[in-house]
Structures are given as C-alpha cells and as structure tokens.
Amino acid sequence: MSLADKAENKAEELKGAAKEKFGDATDNERLQAEGAAEKTEARAKQAGEHVKDAGRDVRDAFSG
DSSP: OOOHHHHHHHHHHHHHHHHHHHHHTOOOOOHHHHHHHHHHHHHHHHHHHHHHHHHHHHHHHHHH
C-alpha cells in the first residue's frame, strides 16, 4: 500500500470520526450515522490494503 493510499484512508477515517462527533454534539442522528459509516468504510479499505500487502510479502518470501 502506498503512502498516499494510507494517508487518504486515514484522512477519510478522521473525516468520518469528526462528522460522527459533530453529529453527537448537535444531536443529529443522520450525521452520526454518516460519520460512523465513513469511518468504517475507511477502516475496511485500510484492512483490505493490509491483506494485499501481506499477500505480496508471502509471495515474495516464496519466490525469493
């Protein structure tokens, strides 16, 4: 996973967390839900990228 991908996913996660907290503060359930969904989506992307990285590491270990 490139550094740019990591930074983009982290930025999306932080944006979702901020939106969720703002929704909490303003008692806006829609905003809370959107923020939680964005945060979860960003974390899922990060996890997928980590799985790809691990697969590449295993492939490289066997082909080296």
